[in-house]
Amino acid sequence: MVEIDDNLIGKDVLEMAFDRCIKCSTCKYGYKNFEKICPSGEKFLFESYWASGRIRIIRGVVSGELEWTDELKDPIFACTTCGACMDACQAPHADFIVEMIEALRELAVRNIGPAENQELLVARCEESCNPYGEANSDNEQLKKMFELPEKAEWVYFIGCTSNYRQKNLRDSTLRFLKKVGIDFTLVDEHCCTSPMIRTGQLSIIDDYMNYNISKIKNAGASKVITSCAGCYKTLSKDFKRFGKDIDFEVFHSLELVKELLDKKAIKFKSEYNKTVTYHDPCHLGRHMGIYELPREVYKQIPGLKLVEMKRNRNFAWCCGAGGGVKIAYPDWAVEISKERLEEAKDTGASIISSTCPFCRTNLSDANLKYNFDFEVLDLMEILDEIEIEVKE
Numbered sequence: 001m002v003e004i005d006d007n008l009i010g011k012d013v014l015e016m017a018f019d020r021c022i023k024c025s026t027c028k029y030g031y032k033n034f035e036k037i038c039p040s041g042e043k044f045l046f047e048s049y050w051a052s053g054r055i056r057i058i059r060g061v062v063s064g065e066l067e068w069t070d071e072l073k074d075p076i077f078a079c080t081t082c083g084a085c086m087d088a089c090q091a092p093h094a095d096f097i098v099e100m101i102e103a104l105r106e107l108a109v110r111n112i113g114p115a116e117n118q119e120l121l122v123a124r125c126e127e128s129c130n131p132y133g134e135a136n137s138d139n140e141q142l143k144k145m146f147e148l149p150e151k152a153e154w155v156y157f158i159g160c161t162s163n164y165r166q167k168n169l170r171d172s173t174l175r176f177l178k179k180v181g182i183d184f185t186l187v188d189e190h191c192c193t194s195p196m197i198r199t200g201q202l203s204i205i206d207d208y209m210n211y212n213i214s215k216i217k218n219a220g221a222s223k224v225i226t227s228c229a230g231c232y233k234t235l236s237k238d239f240k241r242f243g244k245d246i247d248f249e250v251f252h253s254l255e256l257v258k259e260l261l262d263k264k265a266i267k268f269k270s271e272y273n274k275t276v277t278y279h280d281p282c283h284l285g286r287h288m289g290i291y292e293l294p295r296e297v298y299k300q301i302p303g304l305k306l307v308e309m310k311r312n313r314n315f316a317w318c319c320g321a322g323g324g325v326k327i328a329y330p331d332w333a334v335e336i337s338k339e340r341l342e343e344a345k346d347t348g349a350s351i352i353s354s355t356c357p358f359c360r361t362n363l364s365d366a367n368l369k370y371n372f373d374f375e376v377l378d379l380m381e382i383l384d385e386i387e388i389e390v391k392e
């Protein structure tokens with residue numbers, strides 16, 4: 001076995017690849033219902049595109065039995081890192097499979113570079129502080145529009161996708177926070193670094209993490225809330241994994257909604273007479289274990305009928321946008337989402353809803369491209385359409 005570079009963040013999880021996986025194929029079809037679970041494996045139908053195959057690639061490149069070539073890029077990077085393999089696996093390394101893949105990508109970036117276009121995630125951030133390459137928003141205009149203070153108990157960390165691509169979701173969340181009386185403010189964010197971590201491009205993440213932590217600290221906040229599943233996982237889990245000492249609590253917006261409902265601080269008054277099916281975001285579900293909270297909120301909305309897709313909760317089919325797939329394999333990303341919408345169609349729902357702006361984007365793209373007739377909405381957008389009574 002070749003010694004793994006100590007500078008690799010994923011050194012420990014890479015070493016797991018050498019003695020844990022027995023190629024039992026559980027990661028291909030799940031351990032419970034034998035439904036297909038892996039978008040990558042199902043698309044390419046070759047061992048290298050399943051989790052077990054990627055673990056073999058780790059063994060090969062680290063041991064020197066497999067040479068680094070551009071032919072390895074697709075097997076390494078054509079994966080949404082949705083975590084379905086992680087959930088299905090029954091071996092001791094199960095909880096670390098996605099970290100293994102991310103560590104493999106870090107190794108690949110050092111030797112053959114990232115997948116096509118993924119380098120733009122870093123280049124755009126270096127120029128504009130966000131992976132979309134949009135002119136940086138320091139959020140000052142939003143602070144004035146919503147009359148927000150400079151310092152507050154909470155910071156709403158908007159996230160790049162909401163701030164630059166899903167502005168209605170952003171504004172719905174802002175209106176909700178104002179309506180229910182949360183003491184919050186905004187900061188001049190840099191990307192949370194999730195896209196770079198997922199694609200193994202770690203050159204800027206330390207600076208960006210430190211920057212965001214300092215901005216939150218300077219705002220006097222002890223709590224951070226986000227309506228983005230990717231930001232939520234990154235701020236609450238990855239910051240700590242990469243050695244950051246954060247002194248604030250991190251909440252997803254739906255956690256706050258559920259807490260306010262439980263305390264009877266708010267009550268939904270008007271009816272929302274539509275049939276909704278919920279899509280579990282991978283970063284919120286399999287990565288963070290949050291499945292029931294959103295369902296409990298939807299069920300408390302008067303008139304709303306919640307129906308489940310065949311694959312739901314930890315068995316949910318990925319939307320297709322994660323892991324750098326949206327930028328490197330855009331056509332395939334939307335193809336993955338098409339399968340999810342076909343499943344949603346079988347429920348009879350008119351609305352497919354999620355709690356992640358990335359899911360909302362990709363589901364909307366597939367909805368348009370393949371001529372589905374869904375309304376794709378985030379939970380916060382639905383709440384923005386109903387009357388909410390706030391208890392004093």
